[in-house]
Amino acid sequence: MSEKGPASYFPSIEKTYGLPVQHWLDIAADQLASGSTHMQVVESLKTEHGLGHGHANAVVAYAKSKRAG
Template sequence: MSTPRVPAPEIDPAYKPKGPASYFPSIEKTYGLPMQHWLDIAADQLSAGASHMAVVDSLKTEHGLGHGHANAVVAYVKAELAA
């Protein structure tokens, strides 16, 4: 199995994360899948040249994420890929 391009952060439940990662516990709870699933989808699409909003729209229409959750996933992946 290959290493994810953008690994999911380990979030300590004792500390509230800041920025896009603050949505991650809610995303996992709401959609029942680990963050790595969503990060991989976004990373694949962004690496293929899709724009931020195109990936947000894909996560919303093809995978059922809400706008805020989809935007947080894409923003996190974009920041990590740029680092």
């Protein structure tokens, strides 16, 4: 069974950027924990780390869901 939602992007994220998805999740979680909004973290991943918008959004959405859960 394939992943649904944000996690469905993870194989592509790892292939595209050459780092484990946990690397990006940790960055997103740290920024969320320090009070950044969803879109602020998306912008940070895009501008500071070079992720595409869809990939950055998926990472942040997943990180947020794990924080809430």
